[in-house]
Amino acid sequence: MATEIKAPVFPESVADGTIATWHKQVGEAVARDEVICDIETDKVVLEVVAPADGSLVAIVKNEGDTVLSAEVIAQFEEGAVSAAAPAQAQVEQSAAQAQAGAAPVVERAQPVQDQSPAVRKALSETGINAADVAGTGRGGRITKEDVSNHQTKPAATPLSVAVGERIEKRVPMTRLRKRVAERLLAASQTTAMLTTFNEVNMKPVMEMRKQYKDMFEKRHGARLGFMSFFVKACTEALKRYPAVNASIDGDDIVYHGFYDIGVAVSSDRGLVVPVLRDTDRMNYAEVENGIGAYAAKAREGKLSIEEMTGGTFTITNGGTFGSLLSTPILNPPQTAILGMHKIQERPMAVNGQVEILPMMYLALSYDHRLIDGKEAVGFLVTIKELLEEPAKLILDL
Known part of the structure; x- marks a missing residue:
């Protein structure tokens, strides 16, 4: 039945x-x-x-x-269905075609969504289309070796295109992409958005990370990255500047007594912002593990609605793609968002001497209806100071 x-x-x-x-x-x-x-x-x-x-x-x-x-x-x-039946039918079909002189049926590779996370990552990193790879795994699935072997093959001769022919490809926008577009457009039209910039010397954080990353990973089972330092620095800055952690609801200002920080993650389907809850109660390892778990879920399309709901502040890192400077767009109803960027070595004046330092530009976009320039600049300077003296974060100074 x-x-x-x-x-x-x-x-x-x-x-x-x-x-x-x-x-x-x-x-x-x-x-x-x-x-x-x-x-x-x-x-x-x-x-x-x-x-x-x-x-x-x-x-x-x-x-x-x-x-x-x-x-x-x-x-x-x-009820049990024989999984061998389709395979047997294909064998019989191939045999019949061989007798008739036709080419045997070659099982096509499964769509990229059906592949394992390791294979999806390999396809993403190499830019290879799953449909172009001959899958040797069970049911036509692609293995990492298939991707590697395909990558080492000589490139196929491109199809001839008439001189002057201009090719276009039209595909429907995904629902997630449409929703992201609507929210970004609404943010630019309904908020008084302004961006302020500063720069931070990343050398102290990089030295601390280099000194303790092996011990940290051995103790906590998590890789010590830069994001945990930024999340903790932002949490402390939000405590000092409550308006940056607030939101506007009609004619009311809602001041949040908790710190839920969203971390923007890029996925194949578009930009998603999972939320780390109560970051003031999280240690560095919990932050790193949380971000790592969210990133994996985003790649596999398995983030839940609850994991992306809420959030009082957002951090986005364009530096992972090489961005040196940008102006991030607000994530309503939040009133501020921090943009991280690429770490770039530059000559800087330090105590009258020129030094080559790893510098990063920071950008804070904020809703000027609620946050004044003095608060926005003070918030950004606080993050800068906490990152340039990371011991203050550890010692709660």
């Missing part, structure tokens, strides 16, 4: 979703709790799993279709 497969119950902030990918087709064997479908909302990608061993008997909503909360998307039937 067939049972209904329904879309998840969406939170109140999510109106509907779109079928992004069907990982299983009608008649294909499915194991209990195996992912059969991805539904993309304007915030996250939700996975729909099989309720038991069996197979799909009908797909009600196709890829690209809009679905509502708890709406039926497929029909499912419990």
